[in-house]
């Protein structure tokens with residue numbers, strides 16, 4: 231699971247993909263997940279970290295995280311490699 | 312360390328095309344309280360979903376409407392349209408404010424009587440009045456608005472056996488320049504049916520012709536149409552005065568004013584574009600004042616406004632069941648409010664507000680109800696903050712027609728509570744239970760046993 235190397239997330243949650251010219255916005259939780267992926271963390275690590283910070287049950291968090299990763303793939307921002 | 316409120320992760324592609332209505336700012340602020348009472352407390356106490364009615368909003372809206380007309384025309388009377396919301400508590404607020412009752416069936420008529428309305432203050436509309444209904448209405452001195460000739464003849468026959476003289480009006484349909492024209496109720500103005508019926512009433516000598524009535528449509532976005540209707544009914548009234556020397560006591564223009572809801576497919580929100588009471592009052596009053604009535608014999612103006620008086624006072628509270636994604640990747644949200652209790656979701660893009668704080672992030676989602684039916688869509692493409700499972704929300708402007716046209720379908724109908732001006736919560740209709748149904752049903756003896 232890898233975020234493409236030329237993709238950067240700004241502090242305000244703005245993402246630009248130079249390969250396609252598309253831009254995106256993410257909310258703070260989305261931005262944190264992307265930065266955890268860049269650090270090489272697994273989905274389990276990520277949800278573990280987030281549960282320290284947010285008031286949320288593990289099932290919902292896992293479901294929402296998987297859904298978010300699906301969208302990143304869909305937008306060609308995330309690769310499985 | 313205290314944990315933060317969770318908001319699920321969100322990513323959105325930024326579109327460069329023209330701004331459209333889905334790209335507009337979310338239509339929302341959190342709605343965490345209704346008349347000072349917390350939504351979370353209401354749901355904890357009374358369950359979800361839950362209809363909530365604001366007594367203060369009913370009274371304020373009524374007074375605003377009354378004022379719009381009374382400041383422009385000297386004789387105005389409202390008659391509460393029972394079919395719009397006939398919960399006894401709701402009707403009684405209107406009666407306390409001075410509204411008569413407008414009913415369209417024997418059932419509604421009986422409800423008005425049970426609410427303590429004087430029979431003389433009941434307007435009886437509708438195409439289906441049974442002989443028994445008519446007999447009761449004649450004896451009580453109610454205002455019977457005749458819909459068709461068969462009804463007229465039934466009333467004439469009834470006068471053979473009833474002493475009281477029926478007090479009647481006719482319902483008139485007409486071209487007011489709007490499409491579609493409602494011509495299935497009453498007698499047509501343009502082709503002479505209305506005159507024909509009036510001549511029959513006057514010639515019979517058996518009835519007291521009190522007024523003229525029309526109801527030209529519902530959720531009417533043209534105030535002008537009411538000016539046309541008022542002019543046409545005035546013309547009939549003046550014609551009767553000229554021909555028979557008989558004075559018509561009232562002109563009843565029915566209901567039909569829009570609430571602040573947004574019609575499906577409308578580009579702009581209803582609260583910004585729908586005409587208000589002042590617009591209608593201006594058109595109607597000037598048409599009546601311009602007609603050639605003698606200053607001391609102006610007819611009473613009756614209004615049977617429904618929707619516009621009650622819609623904004625009704626809220627429907629609910630809870631998020633789940634967030635999903637469609638096969639095409641679209642966000643969808645399942646809520647515990649279905650079209651069976653929110654009939655008006657076929658008409659309107661109802662405004663939906665989360666009941667708790669949220670961030671500026673939002674997402675376009677389709678709100679599905681809980682029914683296991685494809686038609687159960689409460690909002691298509693609503694731009695909403697990110698709702699989590701278990702979050703509460705408030706659907707606005709649901710006071711009209713939902714609590715009368717709701718269906719018991721798949722689930723039981725929920726409670727209705729009313730918040731009084733002191734902030735006290737009253738249950739005005741209890742939720743249905745299994746007993747509600749076992750009381751209505753019966754099972755033949757031979758079906759009582761089986762083995763599986």
Ligand SMILES: Cc1ncc(COP(=O)(O)O)c(C=O)c1O
Pocket residue numbers: 392395413436526528529530565566567568615616617618619711
């Ligand atoms: C005869 C009559 N009067 C009044 C009304 C109330 O109409 P609205 O809710 O559009 O004001 C109706 C509604 O259908 C009606 O049929």
